[in-house]
Amino acid sequence: MIDLGWSEAQTMLRDSARGFLAKEAPKSVIRRIESDPLGYSPALWRQMAALGWLAMPFPESVGGVGGSLIDAGLLAEELGRACLPSPYIHTVAAGLTLLEAGRTDLVAKIIAGDLIVVPAFSEADPRPIPSAVKLAMTPVSDGYRLSGLKRFVEYGDAAHLLLCSGRAGQAGSDDAVTLMLVAGDAPGLARRRLATTGGDPAAELGFESVLAAAGDLVGERDRGWPIMERTFNRLCALRAAEMAGGTRQVLEMTVEYTKMRVQFGRALATFQAVQHICADMAIMADGAELAARQAVWAMDRGLGGNFEVGAAKAFAGQAYTFAVSNAVQLHGGIGYMEEYDLQFYYRRARSEEVMMGTNEDHLERVARALGL
Amino acid sequence: MDFSLTPEQESFQKQVRQFIHEHLTPELRAEVEREQYAIGPLGKQFVRLMGQQGWLGIGWPREYGGQGRGAIDQWLFLEEMALENLPTGGLTLNSAGPTLMRVGSERQKQEYLPRILTGEIEFAIGYTEPNAGSDLASLQTRAVREGDSYVINGQKIYTSAAHHSTHIWLLARTDPKAAKHRGLSIFIVPIDAPGVTVRPLATMGSERSNEVFFEDVRIPAGNLVGEENRGWYYVTMALDFERLMAHNRTRRYLEHLMDYARSTVVDGCPLSRHPRVRIALARLAVEVEVLRLFSLRSAWMIECGQVPNVEASVFKIFMSELNQRIAVAAQDIMGPYATLRAEDPAAPIEGRLEKLYRSFPLYKFAGGTNEVMRNIIAQRGLGMPRG
Numbered sequence: 048m049i050d051l052g053w054s055e056a057q058t059m060l061r062d063s064a065r066g067f068l069a070k071e072a073p074k075s076v077i078r079r080i081e082s083d084p085l086g087y088s089p090a091l092w093r094q095m096a097a098l099g100w101l102a103m104p105f106p107e108s109v110g111g112v113g114g115s116l117i118d119a120g121l122l123a124e125e126l127g128r129a130c131l132p133s134p135y136i137h138t139v140a141a142g143l144t145l146l147e148a149g150r151t152d153l154v155a156k157i158i159a160g161d162l163i164v165v166p167a168f169s170e171a172d173p174r175p176i177p178s179a180v181k182l183a184m185t186p187v188s189d190g191y192r193l194s195g196l197k198r199f200v201e202y203g204d205a206a207h208l209l210l211c212s213g214r215a216g217q218a219g220s221d222d223a224v225t226l227m228l229v230a231g232d233a234p235g236l237a238r239r240r241l242a243t244t245g246g247d248p249a250a251e252l253g254f255e256s257v258l259a260a261a262g263d264l265v266g267e268r269d270r271g272w273p274i275m276e277r278t279f280n281r282l283c284a285l286r287a288a289e290m291a292g293g294t295r296q297v298l299e300m301t302v303e304y305t306k307m308r309v310q311f312g313r314a315l316a317t318f319q320a321v322q323h324i325c326a327d328m329a330i331m332a333d334g335a336e337l338a339a340r341q342a343v344w345a346m347d348r349g350l351g352g353n354f355e356v357g358a359a360k361a362f363a364g365q366a367y368t369f370a371v372s373n374a375v376q377l378h379g380g381i382g383y384m385e386e387y388d389l390q391f392y393y394r395r396a397r398s399e400e401v402m403m404g405t406n407e408d409h410l411e412r413v414a415r416a417l418g419l
Numbered sequence: 420m421d422f423s424l425t426p427e428q429e430s431f432q433k434q435v436r437q438f439i440h441e442h443l444t445p446e447l448r449a450e451v452e453r454e455q456y457a458i459g460p461l462g463k464q465f466v467r468l469m470g471q472q473g474w475l476g477i478g479w480p481r482e483y484g485g486q487g488r489g490a491i492d493q494w495l496f497l498e499e500m501a502l503e504n505l506p507t508g509g510l511t512l513n514s515a516g517p518t519l520m521r522v523g524s525e526r527q528k529q530e531y532l533p534r535i536l537t538g539e540i541e542f543a544i545g546y547t548e549p550n551a552g553s554d555l556a557s558l559q560t561r562a563v564r565e566g567d568s569y570v571i572n573g574q575k576i577y578t579s580a581a582h583h584s585t586h587i588w589l590l591a592r593t594d595p596k597a598a599k600h601r602g603l604s605i606f607i608v609p610i611d612a613p614g615v616t617v618r619p620l621a622t623m624g625s626e627r628s629n630e631v632f633f634e635d636v637r638i639p640a641g642n643l644v645g646e647e648n649r650g651w652y653y654v655t656m657a658l659d660f661e662r663l664m665a666h667n668r669t670r671r672y673l674e675h676l677m678d679y680a681r682s683t684v685v686d687g688c689p690l691s692r693h694p695r696v697r698i699a700l701a702r703l704a705v706e707v708e709v710l711r712l713f714s715l716r717s718a719w720m721i722e723c724g725q726v727p728n729v730e731a732s733v734f735k736i737f738m739s740e741l742n743q744r745i746a747v748a749a750q751d752i753m754g755p756y757a758t759l760r761a762e763d764p765a766a767p768i769e770g771r772l773e774k775l776y777r778s779f780p781l782y783k784f785a786g787g788t789n790e791v792m793r794n795i796i797a798q799r800g801l802g803m804p805r806g
C-alpha cells in the first residue's frame with residue numbers, strides 16, 4: 048500500500064537525530080573536523096553507535112536492531128541537514144555487503160562502533176563503470192598482491208578497512224571484477240588525503256605490493272561486479288538522501304533569512320523575485336527528497352535499483368547545487384563569508400555532486416537502465 | 420557598420436601585449452593567482468611600473484597626466500590585462516579618480532590625482548554597511564561637522580581593499596533629516612586616521628575582505644568631496660565611469676577548460692573529441708563571444724559620448740551567470756577532478772576551475788546584485804513600471 052510518509056517510530060527517530068546533531072554537531076564542531084587530519088570525529092562516531100545508528104539496518108541475529116535501509120536513509124537526510132562529515136553511509140553500505148558475504152564478525156564490530164569500512168571503488172578514471180576498475184590483484188601463494196591506485200575514496204585515509212575492487216584474472220570481460228578487504232594500515236599502502244572543495248576527506252590510495260589473504264576475498268574471484276554494483280547503489284541512494292537533506296536545510300535557512308533581512312523598508316521575502324527563486328528551490332528540494340527516498344526504498348526491497356538510484360543521485364545532485372547557489376545569492380554578502388554557515392553547504396554540494404559518479408555518469412546509468 | 424579595429428588600435432593592442440610579455444614574471448603570475456581580488460607586493464610593483472610608463476592613466480585627460488585615449492583603447496588595454504588576470508588600478512583609477520576630476524577641489528586634485536597615477540594612492544570603496552546593501556541609500560554611518568573638521572562614527576562592511584589601501588572613499592550621512600538619498604556625502608578618509616579600525620573577513624572564495632569601524636574619526640573639512648549632501652549623485656556618477664568592463668577573465672576560464680579537454684584522454688581519445696564535451700564547450704564559446712560583444716558595445720557607446728546603463732547591466736548579469744555556467748560545465752567535464760584545490764598535487768590547471776566554483780557567486784551580487792540589475796533592465800530599459 049502506498050505510504051510516502053514516515054512511521055511514528057521513524058518520526059521519533061528523526062526528531063531525536065535532529066536534536067542530537069543540533070546539540071553535538073554545531074558548525075563550530077564541523078569547522079574543527081574539516082581541519083582535522085582524520086576528517087571525522089571519533090567521539091561523535093562512538094555516540095552514534097551508542098544511539099544505535101550503526102545497528103540500524105542490520106538484523107537482530109547479528110546484533111542489529113532489525114530496522115531497514117530506510118531508517119539509515121532517514122539518518123542520512125539528517126546528517127546532510129547538519130552537514131556533518133562522517134563515514135556513516137559508507138560504513139552502512141559496505142557493512143551490508145559484508146553481512147551478505149557472511150562476515151558477521153566484522154558486522155558486530157561495525158555495530159559496536161569499533162570498525163569503519165568504506166568502499167574503495169573509484170580510480171584515476173573515476174567513472175562508476177566496470178572498465179574503469181584497474182587495480183591489479185595478482186594471485187600469489189596464499190592470497191593476492193595488490194598494485195595500483197585508488198582516488199577520490201571518501202574517508203579512505205581514516206577507514207580501518209577498505210572494500211576494494213580490482214582485477215585478479217587475466218584480461219577477461221569488463222565485468223570480471225574482484226572484491227577484496229584491505230586493512231587501512233596494510234604495509235605497502237600509501238594513503239593521502241586530497242584537498243577538495245568540500246573539505247570532506249576524499250583520499251588517494253597508492254597500492255605497492257599490498258598483500259591480502261585469500262580469506263579477505265568478498266564474494267567470488269572475478270564475479271564481484273554485481274556485488275560492487277549493489278554496494279555502490281546502496282551508497283549512492285544514501286548519498287542522494289544526504290543531499291536531499293542538505294537541499295532542504297539550505298532552503299529553510301534561506302526562507303528564514305529573507306524573512307528577517309530588511310532592505311528598502313521591507314523584508315526581502317516580500318519581493319516576488321525572491322519568492323520565485325525560493326519556490327524553484329522548493330520544487331527541487333521536494334523532487335530530490337522523493338527520488339532519494341524511492342531509491343533507498345528500492346535498495347531496501349532488494350530491487351536492482353539502477354534506474355531509481357541513478358535518477359536520485361543525478362536529481363539530488365542537481366537540486367543541491369541549484370539550492371546552494373541560489374541560497375548564497377539571496378543571502379548576499381553574508382552568505383559568501385567564511386564565518387557564516389551557508390558556505391559549508393555550498394562547498395559540500397559541489398563535492399557530493401561529483402563524487403560517487405557525476406550527474407552525467409548517473410544519467411548514463413539511467414540511459415542504460417532504459418535500454419537505450 | 421564595422422566590427423574591426425583601426426590600424427592604430429591594432430598597433431596599440433600589440434604594444435600592450437608586448438608590455439605584458441616583458442613584465443609578467445612567473446612570480447607575479449603566481450601571486451596574481453593567489454590573490455585574485457587583492458593586490459600583493461609584486462602586483463603593486465607592477466601597478467607602479469605601469470604608472471611610470473603612463474599606462475595607468477591611458478583614459479585620463481592629458482591635463483591630469485593621462486594619455487587621453489578613447490574608450491576603445493581603454494577597453495583593449497583592460498582586455499589584455501584581464502586575459503592575464505593582471506591588476507589595472509581598479510576603482511581608484513576608473514571610478515574615484517574621474518569623479519575627483521569633475522567635482523574635487525583644486526587642492527584635492529593636486530594632492531591625489533598625480534599620486535593615483537603613479538599607484539601611490541589607492542582607495543578602498545566604503546559604501547556597503549551591515550544594514551545597507553542593495554538599499555545603499557539607507558546607510559547610517561554619520562559625519563558631523565565640527566568647526567574645520569568632520570567627525571565620523573559608524574561601520575562599513577565588505578570594504579574589500581581596505582587592508583592594502585591608503586584611503587577610504589567613504590559614503591556617510593551628513594543630514595539625517597533629509598530624504599535618504601539627499602543626506603549623503605563623500606569623504607576621503609586616510610586609512611591610518613585615529614579611530615579607524617580594519618578587521619579582516621575571510622570569504623569562501625579564499626579572498627580577504629574587511630569590516631571597517633569608525634570611532635570619533637576626525638578629518639579635515641577639506642576632505643569632503645564636492646558639495647555636502649550631494650554624495651548620492653556622485654556615487655551614481657562614479658558608477659557611470661565603471662561601465663567599461665572587460666570580458667577576458669571569463670574567456671580565460673573557458674580556455675582552461677578547453678585545455679583540460681584537449682589534454683585528458685578518456686576511452687582512447689581526448690575529451691575534446693567526445694561529442695557531448697565538444698558541444699558543451701562550443702556552446703560556452705558562443706556565449707563568451709556574445710559577452711565580448713556586450714563589452715564592446717559598452718566601449719563603443721562611451722566612445723560615442725553615451726552612458727551605457729542598461730547595457731552595463733546586461734553585460735554584468737550575462738558575465739556573472741556565464742561564469743557560473745563554466746563552473747558547472749567544469750564539474751560535468753572534469754568530474755571529481757573539478758573539486759581539487761590548487762594546493763593538491765593532483766589538481767588540474769592549478770585548481771583554477773575549482774576556485775571559480777567557490778568565487779563565482781561573488782560576481783552575481785557584488786557591485787549591485789543581479790536582481791537589482793534585472794530591475795534596471797526591466798524598468799529603465801523596457802519602460803516597465805516599478806513594483
Ligand SMILES: Cc1cc2nc3c(=O)[nH]c(=O)nc-3n(C[C@H](O)[C@H](O)[C@H](O)COP(=O)(O)OP(=O)(O)OC[C@H]3O[C@@H](n4cnc5c(N)ncnc54)[C@H](O)[C@@H]3O)c2cc1C
Binds near residue numbers: 543781
Ligand atoms: C567579497 C565582497 C567584496 C565586496 N566589496 C565591496 C567593496 O569593496 N565596497 C563596498 O562598498 N561593498 C562591497 N561589497 C558589497 C556588495 O556590493 C554587497 O554585498 C551587495 O551590494 C549586496 O548587498 P548585501 O550583501 O547587503 O545583500 P542584500 O542587499 O541584503 O541582498 C540579498 C538578496 O536580496 C536580493 N534583493 C535585494 N533587494 C531586492 C529587490 N528589490 N528585489 C529583488 N531582490 C532583491 C538581492 O538581489 C540579493 O539576492 C562586497 C561584497 C563582497 C561579498
